[in-house]
Amino acid sequence: MNATKVFFKWLIYLLFGLFAFGTAVAFSVALYLGPQLPDIEQLRNIQLQTPLRIYTRDEKLVAEFGEKRRTPVQYEQIPQYFIQAILAAEDTNFYNHSGIDIKGLGRAVLQLAQSGSIQSGGSTITMQVARNYLLTLDQTFTRKFKEIMISLQMEKILSKEEIMELYVNKIYLGNRAYGIDAAAEVYYGKELHELSLAQLAMIAGLPKAPSRYNPIVNPRRALLRRNWIVHRMHSLGMIDEQTYEAAIREPISARYHGLKPEVQAPYVAEMVRAEVAEQLGDDIYTAGYRVYTTLDSEAQSAANVALVQGLLDYDKRHGWRGVVQRDIPAALDTEADELSREGELDLGIEPQESEGSGELVVSEDTSNWQKVLRSTPTYGDLKPVIVSSAEEKTLQVVTEDDSYIDVPWDLITWAKPHHNPYWKGPALKASSDILRRGDLIYIEPEDNEPDADELVQRRWQLSQVPNVQGAFVSMSPEDGSLLALVGGFNFYQNKFNRAYQGARQAGSIFKPIIYMAALESGMTAASIINDAPVVFNDKELESTWRPSNSSGKFYGPTRLRHALYKSRNLVSIRILRSIGINTAIRFATRFGLNPDQLPRDLSLALGSATLSPYEMAMVYATVANGGYKVNPYFIERIENSDGEVLYQAEPARVCRDCPQDADKVQIGDRVYPVAPAIADKRSVYIMQTMLKDVIQQGTGRRARALGRSDIAGKTGTTNDLKDAWFAGFNQDVVAATWVGFDQPSNIGEYGSKAALPIWVSFMQEYLSGKPERSMAQPPGLVTVRIDSETGKRARPGQKNAIFEVFRVENVPEEEVTNTSETPVEIIQSGDGPAPSVDDAPAPEALF
Structure with missing residues (x-):
């Protein structure tokens, strides 16, 4: 009994000793580590690493940049x-x-x-x-x-x-x-x-x-x-x-969901990322900055659809260029194939009903096809598939998830073999004319809105990834804010931003600058310029330059208005010679163009300057808003993770009612700089009426499908049909589009066919439900009846009289002269700077 008491006594001493020792150790550790411990209060203000997020102006997510998604x-x-x-x-x-x-x-x-x-x-x-x-x-x-x-x-x-x-x-x-x-x-x-x-x-x-x-x-x-x-x-x-x-x-429903932007604008996202990185440094990827762009989500979506569909339509018009890859084996297990042929292995091949057509097909091992399809990129609605069978007027393809789809014959017949921009092969008689089993190809839905969620219940058509490229830019004329931008067919196919970084010859969409400079110099929309042959001789050139109209014809004396909406090249050259190249370049720089980009010769009249769609949209924004210089921008504001505004754009805005010397204007709660006027608003108004005629009577007639009277614009096509353009506007929106190959070569179409339909598609969607808005006629203009052939004031009762708008100081006299002759003009070296564009036969002239 005493021994038990002694044992417990010593046990208590031991436990007490251990406790004391532990306490001492803990106290010592606390004394040692205490000074090394961080301040707990900082947790209340901890800055979590969150990625850079980019939004449209209506707060829809465009992109996210950063390793940590949080x-x-x-x-x-x-x-x-x-x-x-x-x-x-x-x-x-x-x-x-x-x-x-x-x-x-x-x-x-x-x-x-x-x-x-x-x-x-x-x-x-x-x-x-x-x-x-x-x-x-x-x-x-x-x-x-x-x-x-x-x-x-x-x-x-x-x-x-x-x-x-x-x-x-x-x-x-x-x-x-x-x-x-x-x-x-x-x-x-x-x-x-x-x-x-x-x-x-x-x-x-x-x-x-x-x-x-x-x-x-x-x-x-x-x-x-x-x-x-x-x-x-x-x-x-x-x-x-x-x-x-x-x-x-509940079954497992998890699968990887990559970032799902609410608006597809990857080219703009990259523009923003580069700009913000330059301003704020590399911590933008972890500091949780939020960038609100000027993008309009509806405009951007309309631009995406318009450009992609326009390029696909162009590609189909020029025929089938061939499969992506040929004769891909369905399975790679050759030993199993041999055994099957010898009857030593039953692969379980039985007839089964196809999900796509209701027809009987043969079950097969398509494991290698699935492997190939998983590694083949998808571009928007273009889906890679492999041909299972191509016989007579039937085409069956296999998708990545091993579904079978039947492609209707009427959605295949477009695929006549491509030879060059002007020549396609004969009409197809059977799918096997161009396809066979094992071919890797692309298909796309017949329309953008499926009738059902099930893949096989949609109608799919044969397609291909276009090798032509394009770009689209839309801005607000009131302040230059970017509404939409698409820099190519697909950002993930090629990240080069053709809308913002690309510079191509502008062609005839540059002509309004020359014509406005002429109006500012005293010419009128009724001024007569001779559309006649002209030859430029220069001893420094190996050959002479003989510019011509796209038709190859010469039309004699032509009014300025008529020359613009018909895009007459020779008239444009003579206008530039009349006002002077230096005058034209000085006027062009008012729009924000770099004078170093503008050739100092007469080819400038035909748009030989290399400019981006972004720059051309900027130019047309000034024409659209009545002659005020606005500076394009795409970042509205930048906020940190706490919502504090780090940057707020202060764009110059159009103020038509401001006093002439005003430099600030208040709109709502904000004050903005006033956009300066760079042209006589009367000249701008006359130019707008001329550009409306481009659509109503000239090369932009396809745009009449919009059924609006407030739209104006200009087509453009460069030498050898290497670049196709259209730029146009109403008072609320301006847009410019370009189509061409990255390596310049003939696309076989003018701007009115390749580029204009893209612009029309965008405008049809964006302007839907919006009222017509045109520039109000400014004071100091008069409408006068003139002789349609001479541009002079018409006599009372004259039958060929038409109405024209003039500045009051430029109203023509009542006079009729005979100017029907169209002689060839020879311009020797020294009479004017020689152009830098290549010689070209009439059908390939700048238009």
Whole structure:
């Protein structure tokens, strides 16, 4: 009995000694590590690494740049099911402990003693927050002691809700997803509040090991962990039996969801990224900046459809260029094929009903086809497929998911073999004329809006990736804000931005600058210029330059208005000679063009200057707004992660009612600089009426399909038909489009056929439901009846009289002269600078 008392006495002494020793050690560790611990208060103002996000002006997501996908959420936004799931999985006693779990730490120590290695850290949610925000991930005892001490301090300073909020926003959940909101998007493509209990439990299972329990990579293991978490929730009384049963029976629906922009504008996104990086530095990818562009989401969507469809239509007009790859074997298991032929292996080939047509097809091993299709890019609605059979007037193809689709004969017949821009082969008699089994090709839906969600229930047509390129730009004439921009057929096919970076010969869309300079110099829309042959001789040139009209004909004396809407080249050259090249260049620089880009010779009249669609839209914006210089811009404002505005654009805006000397105008709560007038508004008004005639009577007649009287514009086609353009506007919107090959060569079409339909498609969508708006006629203009042949005032009762608009000081006299002769004019060296464009026969002249 005494021995027992002695034993317990010494046991108490031992335990007390161990406790004292432990206390001393803990105190010593605290004294040593205390000065090394970070300030817990900084967690209240922690800056999470979030990517750069770019939005349209109506706050629709365009793009995201940054390695870490994260969208911080507040505690109130966290679904209750997720909080319960994460507690069941990670820290059941979270709301009751003081930051550490003694049992969990003891269990971790025991596992260490048994195995000799760290099996688990016994970490609470508070400890994980301490580690993720304030410490490293090194598995050392020193870090663990720091983690415990920080956790104890955190519990004294922060509320449980604040700690939980920090936790759910920081944890890494695989696939570049940091935080639960990003995980909801990455794995399910949904908003956090839209997820089911089973989906939330799946995400709650990821913090333990994001790669091991990833539902995309390891669905079986992820399912087991999800169901264990749901079972724990049920056993802890968090959910009832019915909810539990429903959750564990829900199938895995996770799959990778890449970033889903609400508006497709990758070319603009890259423009913005480069601009912001230059202004703010490389931390833009982690600092959570939000950039709001000037893009209009509806305009951008209309531009995307218009350009892509326009290029596809052009491509079809010029015939079939061949398959992407030929004779791809369906399967690569040659040994199995041989055994099958010998009858030694039954591959189980049985007739089955095709999903696409209702016809009987043969089941086959298409595993290699699926492999090839998975590695072949998809471009928008263009879908890669492989030909399963091509016989007579039938075509059946296989998709990446092993579905069979029948392509109707009427959606194949366009594919006459391409030879050159002017020549296609004979009409098809059978699909086998151009296709055979194993060919890799593209198909596209017959229309943009499917009648059903099922792939095989849509009508698909034979297609191909265009080798022609294009660009489209739209701006607001009032302040130069970019409304839409598309820099090519597909950004992921080729990232070069042809709208913003590309410079090509402008062709006849440059002519309005020359004609406006002429109006400013005293000419009128009724001025008569002789459309007659002209030859330029220069001893420095190996040959003479004989410019001509696109028709190859000469039309004699021609009014300025008529010459513009018919795009007469020889008249344009004579106008430039009359006003002088220097005068024209000085006038062009008022629009914002770089004078170094403008050739100092008479070819300038025909648009030999190399300019981008962005620059041409800028020029036409000034014509559209009545002659005010606006500077294009595409970033409206930049905000930091707290919503503080770091940059706010202050564009010059048109103010028609402002006093002449005003330099500021208030619109709403903001003050803007006033856009300066760079031309007589009367000249601009006359030019607008001339450009409206381009559409009503001239080369832009296709635009009459819009049924509007407020639109104006100009076609353009360069030498040898290498570039096709159209630029046009009403008072609310201006747009310019270009079509051509990246390596300049003949496209076989004028601007009126290749580029104008793209512009029309955009305007039809963008202007739908909007009232007509044209420039009001300014004072100082008069309308006069003139002789249509001479441009002079008409005599009373004259039958060929027409109405023309003049500035009051330029009203013509009543006089009729005979100017019907059209002699050839020879201009010797010294009479005018020689042009730099190549000689060209009449059908290939600038138009």
